[in-house]
Amino acid sequence: MSNVHLVDHPLVQHKLTLMRRKDASTNSFRRLLNELSTLMAYEVTRDVAMSEIDIETPLEMTKGKVIDGKKLVFVSILRAGTGILDGMLNVVPGARVGHIGLYRDPKTLTAVEYYFKMPGDMHERDIVVVDPMLATGNSAVAAVERLKELSPKSIKFVCLLTCPEGIKTMQEAHPDVPIYTAAIDRQLNEHGYILPGLGDAGDRIFGTK
Numbered sequence: 001m002s003n004v005h006l007v008d009h010p011l012v013q014h015k016l017t018l019m020r021r022k023d024a025s026t027n028s029f030r031r032l033l034n035e036l037s038t039l040m041a042y043e044v045t046r047d048v049a050m051s052e053i054d055i056e057t058p059l060e061m062t063k064g065k066v067i068d069g070k071k072l073v074f075v076s077i078l079r080a081g082t083g084i085l086d087g088m089l090n091v092v093p094g095a096r097v098g099h100i101g102l103y104r105d106p107k108t109l110t111a112v113e114y115y116f117k118m119p120g121d122m123h124e125r126d127i128v129v130v131d132p133m134l135a136t137g138n139s140a141v142a143a144v145e146r147l148k149e150l151s152p153k154s155i156k157f158v159c160l161l162t163c164p165e166g167i168k169t170m171q172e173a174h175p176d177v178p179i180y181t182a183a184i185d186r187q188l189n190e191h192g193y194i195l196p197g198l199g200d201a202g203d204r205i206f207g208t209k
């Protein structure tokens with residue numbers, strides 16, 4: 001599976017296992033997601049562009065490297081993307097943030113857009129799209145399609161869980177977009193949920209069920 005980065009660091013895997021448990025409380029699910037997303041941010045920003053600046057240590061002048069956080073945009077697919085977004089902003093606090101509101105039509109499982117708000121100058125920016133579950137892939141494909149209209153410099157996609165169906169859909173539509181995930185699960189069920197999965201990510205983050 002070219003262009004799929006499986007983040008198999010033991011800390012990531014440990015936290016994901018705790019999140020999958022059905023008796024994990026909303027509080028602990030949210031905290032774990034926040035921690036795990038911070039770890040995913042390390043992977044997805046590994047090759048981010050840096051610039052060199054002059055600084056003064058207590059002893060002398062020197063040069064140091066910095067990330068231009070303002071060029072990076074995290075785009076959260078509402079509503080579950082918010083959970084990943086918070087964790088990523090812990091380590092890249094200067095990043096800009098965009099939101100895309102998409103809901104899944106329960107009958108067709110296709111994505112319907114209801115909200116779209118991005119920073120300016122998107123053609124100068126590297127985008128990281130975040131959504132915990134790459135399931136059918138329909139929302140991810142629609143989100144990336146919409147973002148490509150703005151001609152950004154690059155787009156990456158970060159999720160916690162995906163499955164072969166989601167990867168296939170995404171790669172057929174957007175083979176140029178790398179996918180970063182903590183696990184590739186077995187399959188989708190007939191309702192578009194990932195198995196074994198972790199249930200409805202939005203409900204588990206916000207305690208709405």
Ligand code: URA
Binds near residue numbers: 080133199
């Ligand atoms: N969205 C979720 O929240 N969970 C799934 O398993 C699939 C899509």
